[in-house]
Amino acid sequence: MRLLPCGDRALLAEFDALEGALAAHALWSASAPLGVVELVPGGRTVLVRVDPSMLGLGAAEQWLRSHEPTTAVVAPTAGLVTLPIVYDGDDLAVVADAWGCSPSDVVRRHAATEWVCAFIGFAPGFPYLVPVEAPLPPVPRRATARPSVPGGAVALAAEYCGVYPRASPGGWQLIGRTDAVLWDADRASPALVTPGTRVRFTAVSA
Numbered sequence: 723m724r725l726l727p728c729g730d731r732a733l734l735a736e737f738d739a740l741e742g743a744l745a746a747h748a749l750w751s752a753s754a755p756l757g758v759v760e761l762v763p764g765g766r767t768v769l770v771r772v773d774p775s776m777l778g779l780g781a782a783e784q785w786l787r788s789h790e791p792t793t794a795v796v797a798p799t800a801g802l803v804t805l806p807i808v809y810d811g812d813d814l815a816v817v818a819d820a821w822g823c824s825p826s827d828v829v830r831r832h833a834a835t836e837w838v839c840a841f842i843g844f845a846p847g848f849p850y851l852v853p854v855e856a857p858l859p860p861v862p863r864r865a866t867a868r869p870s871v872p873g874g875a876v877a878l879a880a881e882y883c884g885v886y887p888r889a890s891p892g893g894w895q896l897i898g899r900t901d902a903v904l905w906d907a908d909r910a911s912p913a914l915v916t917p918g919t920r921v922r923f924t925a926v927s928a
Contacts, residue, residue, distance in 0.1 A: 775777065813877075845888065
């Protein structure tokens, strides 16, 4: 773990892999002292924001180093969200080729997997999901991004599964769509899925 200052109110913890960042976010979320105001996970980082009137950066660094995760085994830290999905994506055959199986097996394996949100990025409410247990084979991004991907599209790229909260350009491989609202600024918690949330996909008819 490497710690870097980010102004006078935050430290950035860097890890060698996603698993380290996930383990740190889970551990620190469960044991944060007074003065830690926000933990923001990323692909290989966790941003630790503090209130300097309650916790100085030196004390925050000491706490982080004394609570460095010793395992990459990650337990989800939030509840379960079940998303209905119609598996009719244009790129099911591409994913099947990457996984060495049939498109129907892609549907079966994806729906049988329990996912956890590693972090939010790209757009408000866009969850980067990874399997809770054994990883699935990585999926290559499209060589050319689509000018517009519809909101609710469920897609795969690298080791991640994501759900587009609104229409936007995108280069991920589309496997289906959901009518769940991933981002609603009028909700008390705008993001339906937040870091640490478990996610299951349930196949439904169009």
